Amino acid sequence: MWDQNLIEKYNVSGPRYTSYPTALSFDKDIKRILLIDKMMTSASRSLSLYFHIPFCAHLCYYCACNKIVTKQQSKADEYLELLEEEVRLKSLILNDTNRVTQLHFGGGTPTFLTVNQFKKLFAIIEQYFTLDTSGDHDFSVEIDPRQVSSEHIDLLVSKGINRISIGVQDFDLTVQKAIHRVQTFEQITELMQLLRRKQINSINFDLIYGLPYQSLNNFNLTLDKVIALKPDRVSVFNYAHLPERFAPQRRIDSDTLPDAKLKLELLELATRRLLEAGYEHIGMDHFAKPSDPLVTAKLQGRLQRNFQGYTTHAETALIGFGCSAISDINDAFVQNHTDMNLYKNSILNGQLPIAKGYIKTQDDIIRHQIIMQLICNLNLDISAIEACYGICFKDYFANEVLLLQPMIDDGILNINLTSSSYTLSVSASGRQIIRCICMVFDKHLPQRTAYSKVI
Ligand code: SF4
Incomplete structure (x- = not known):
């Protein structure tokens, strides 16, 4: 039920609670040895691995992610060598726990990696961990529809990837130009058809409301297209315009942004359209088809939340790899350096690239x-x-x-x-x-x- 007065009354700034406490509470002065000790404590649970691939070929102006915009593919080769060493170092302290039931590649743009680079990454992972696809595994990757090939999809499927998230944001060309992310409806339709042919049964679309030039009219047309393509999950994120914190956002003209009233109307529109199209409201900004495992988990009270959002697998111990990646294991959060040079220097010195962390009370x-x-x-x-x-x-x-x-x-x-x-x-x-x-x-x-x- 949409109650405009209540929403306006309670619409204050607040965290998304992909963790508690949130990353803003992590402490850079905490003793590394305490965090490493937590990671060493044998966890009999299965593992969830996260790999952060920080490279992007193009800059989206709304971006608030940790990324490096480059066209130089060789940077990924160098990064893979650092990742290999980080995986080796972490596998040494994870004792005998190596069964992986959840795997996620995020970024940046994971498909910035060429097929051969992705093959190398899987070879590194499989050298130290066992990717367990025998049961209810959840292996996912974020895909930029402008930078993916059918060879990428073949490789990912052969390695057990069964969930793909596509950054759609908005289909309107004027909006796309204003955010510097032009991708056509045909491009995404072809990608969807390819993924369906390859038996990917869980496809997520990310949409964003609050972008420049968005109106009820053009966002409604975007929603028409989204609903026609039938993704299994849809996330509708709020664009927070914070140009003083995120330099790319300074290229967005704030006069072209929807005001607070229109933003609420855009969210109400998306919520209504998705519910009318048969999607279930999972929570906050997430919707899923009734057949989706998230809906089943919600009905059974098993729904969980972690750094990737709503999930059915949060009981695993999360180990993050790469620049800025966060691990959540044995009541501790451990975050890697977000600065690539600091990350690189730690690894080259044979140290875990820990920047900060937190031990839960x-x-x-x-x-x-x-x-x-x-x-x-x-x-x-x-x-x-x-x-x-x-x-x-x-x-x-x-x-x-x-x-x-x-x-x-x-x-x-x-x-x-x-x-x-x-x-x-x-x-x-x-x-x-x-x-x-x-x-x-x-x-x-x-x-x-x-x-x-x-x-
Ligand atoms: S939004 Fe995603 S694809 Fe765009 S620049 Fe940021 S990380 Fe890269």
Whole structure:
């Protein structure tokens, strides 16, 4: 249910909670040995590997990612050598855990790598890890439709890639020119047909609202095309214009951006059109077809959230490789250098390229559990939290309970108290502002201001 007044009232800046605490809380002064020790603790869980490929052949003006824009393919050769050494160093401390059930290539543009470079990367991975495709594996890659060949797809499929995310953003040519990312409907249609022929049954489209020259009319036409192509998942992200922080955004004329009112209308339009087309609202900005595993996981209360967004596999230990990559293992976050020279120098000196990290406290673990339950299930089982962590919710979260009261009064949250259970549920009107509800439980938030609006 779309309640404009409530959305405007609660539309403040806040994190997307792909982790708790978020990366802004990571500490560059933390002792490396403590983080390495956490990584060494034997994890019997299977692994989720993330590889960051930071290169892009073209610059999108809306970009806020960690990337290097270059046409020099040889830079990727050099980077692969660094990755190989990082994989070797990390495999030494991961003890006997090497079974991989989740694998993700992000960037940058992963398909900046040529087919041969990608083959080399898979050879490195397979030398140290076992890619387990025997069960419910989730191997994915982000694809730039302007930079991918059928040979890429053949290789990726042969290695077990079963999910592909395509950066669509918007189909309107004027919008595409303004963001310096021109890709035709025909290009994406051909890519979709190729992926379907290769039996890729999970294709995600990323869309962005709030881009220059977007209007209700032209975004509606974009949504017509998206719906016609039938992707399995659609993500509708908010463009946050922060040119003082992200240099590429200075090339976007702020006078051409939709105002706050129009942005809300664009999101409402996308939400309505996708729901009418039969997609389920997974949460926040994610939609999926009813047959998608995310919908099943949501119905069964198994939905999780990690750095890639909503997922069915967050129980794995995440190990990140490459510039800026983050690992999440044994209650610790470990982030690599974002600066390529620092990353390179660490590796060449035989050291893990750790820039900063964070070791979660018991309080972080409790709050993480609460935020994930709310953001994934729209429900908080307070009785289960009390039993699991040995706390009295009302005492432990006395301040938070006070902050929740106005939300209960506004009908965003409902308290359900019976003789056997005590739960908090998010109402239909609270779904769009779930981040605000989560923020109540975020103890790290007061000193943080660098977030985009929740809508
Ligand atoms: S948006 Fe993606 S493809 Fe475009 S410059 Fe940024 S990382 Fe590269």
